[in-house]
Amino acid sequence: MDNAPRWAIDNLELDRVGPTTLADQIARHIEVAISEGALHPAGRLPSWRDLAAQLGVARGTVKAAYEKLIDRQLLVTAGSAGTRVANPLPPSVAPITTSDAELLQPPDAFYRSGDPLVFQMGVPAHDAFPGTLWARLNRQAVQATALRTGHSDSRGTIELRSALASHVAIARGIECSPDQVIVTGGFRAGLAIALQTIDAKGKEAWVEDPSYPATRLALDLSGVRTVAVPVDDQGLVVSRGRKLAPRAAFAVVTPGQQAPSAVTLSPQRRTALLRWATESDAWIIEDDYLAELHLSGRPANALASGAGADRVIHLGTFSKTISPMVGIGFLVAPMPLARQLIDIATWLGAPPNAAVQLALAEFLREGHYLRHLRRTRRLYSERRRCLLETLATLGIDTAIPAALSVVLPLPDGFDDLALMNKAWAEGIKPAPLSPWFADAKRTRSGLLLGVANVLERRAEHDCRQLLEMIGDLSKIAGQSSPPFVPA
Ligand SMILES: Cc1ncc(COP(=O)(O)O)c(C=O)c1O
Structure with a gap:
């Protein structure tokens, strides 16, 4: 063990009761150590015997872990010289140069993975997530879908669309049929479908000022000419929007709880915004990111409820209310745009995995949500x-x-x-x-x-x-x- 690397062993914690085999856990740990650079190409690993003794497992377990990694060309046996990390590493794990590594990262550190930290925005409480229940619903959903081999509905499973239509009727005042609901990969995916559908490129759009930076970036990337319309203590100042860009093709708003001020769009401003959209044949993209996650009082109904709703594309997400890891949102299509939205979602998008959709449908239907x-x-x-x-x-x-x-x-x-x-x-x-x-x-x-x-x-x-x-x-x-x- 003398020259063996101390890397992984110190913090290798084995779960001896969980469903993952000990060999798989050891193999995974070594793989992570290689990909993070803690174990270098050509570096020697401890012998089976030493590592087994260190971890308190059978030698055969360590041997099985090493063999898995040898099969995947991450490790090589070097006869009496023991087992070493492959050199060169296969491209799937080979670290790349620093400048390339930066080039290939998500653009914003906000969207890099990791457990939530204190003060972090946009993530739920780490200690309040009903993980056991969620895992059970997912297991059942995976079992239920494992033997299905056909296509799933391009708008999302009927189970989830029905559960969503019932839910938004009660919680957000939106009356819609499950056929108007399109399941998406979250707000951003819904926004992409909406922008393509209304052919937003090159057009003018109102955005709230201040507003969620990711929304403005998405609009910029889509070639939209954004016009910043101020927000005051009643929400978006519609009269300013009319002055700044009377012919804007659409507006993106967070009327429920304005991001980041949390101001709810006042009834007068709601009416003014819907009137503007109707008069100008413009669309309103409603980002309902917090939905009914309202900490005081009753949340206002969605803009997509009631009169004027046929100008509103309502985007919901479970990123805040459950977790961004769930990766599911939805869109409620106003009837005048429903056909085009479904076409774009079908040919240029794809719903999330059917099993996660079924698990979420059950979560909603059984009252857990x-x-x-x-x-x-x-x-x-x-x-x-x-x-x-x-x-x-x-x-x-x-x-x-x-x-x-x-x-x-x-x-x-x-x-x-x-x-x-x-x-x-x-x-x-x-x-x-x-x-x-x-x-x-x-x-x-x-x-x-x-x-x-x-x-x-x-x-x-x-x-x-x-x-x-x-x-x-x-x-x-x-x-x-x-x-x-x-x-
Ligand atoms: C204003 C706003 N809209 C939407 C989202 C959620 O986006 P997504 O569903 O793409 O994770 C967030 C998350 O931070 C947000 O702050």
Whole structure:
């Protein structure tokens, strides 16, 4: 064992009761160590005997793990020299040069994988996910679909579309048939279908200012000419939109709880927005990302409910209410556009795996989803209160609750992106506020602190760590920074 690498063994924890065999777990661990560079090409592995003794498993188990990796050309046997990491490695795991590696990463660190960290936005509570139940529903759904070999419906399974149609009728006031529902891979996938359907390239669109940066990026990539329309304490200022871009082809809005301000579009503005769409033959893309995940009061009905709904393409997602890992959202097609939306979804898209759809349908039908929402609403309210109180105890009384986050305003010009980088390097994950603004004249500096993973026992420690990074607290304590959404 003397020269054997210490890499993996120190943190190799075997699950001796779970369904994965010990050999598979050891093989997986070695594979990860190779792909992360902890084990180098040509590096020697411990002998079966040594590793087996170290891990407290049979020699045959380690032998089986090594043989799996030899079959996959990740390891080679070198006679009396033992077992070594292949050199060169097969391209599937070979690390690439740093510049290429960066080139091939997702564009935004937000979309790289990993467990949720404190203050992270857009992820549910790590400790409240009904994992056992979800795993059981998925197992059953995989079994039910394993022997089906045909195509599944390009709009999504009928089980899920029916469950969604019933759910949005009760929870969001939308009256629609399951045939108007298209299951998607989440908000972004639904947005892509909507943009192709309305032939958005080259056209003008209203976007809220401030708004979700990913939406503006998606529109830019699609060749849309975005026009930033300000948001105030009643939501989108429709009259400004009419002045800035009267002939816009569509608007993308978050009327339920505006992202990031959490303002609900007022009844007058709803009417004004729907009237504009009807008069101008324009479309409204409704991003209902939080749906009924409303921490106080009753959520307003969706724009796609009631009069004017035939101009609204309603996009729902389970990213916030269940988890982005589920990778499912849906679109409710207004009748005038339903045929084209279904055609685009069929020929240029594809629904998520049928088994996950069935598991989600069951989750909805059996009432688990509503129970989960009730529990998480309570939990997030408590966590948000805890975060605000902790900040207040530490002298910060300028923090503003906003849906599932707390906004911590910083003085104008404060580099919130640099602050984010510093915080992320230390394992806490606030989001900078400035990228949410399109118009430089309106940009505000600040941090968005997601509340979902704030734990009471750690809150003071995490807040102190964050505030220390900000540095001179006098800069934010009691400052009179203008509100980021003006009244
Ligand atoms: C405003 C807004 N819309 C939509 C989403 C969800 O997007 P998706 O379903 O693509 O994960 C998010 C997630 O962060 C969001 O903040």
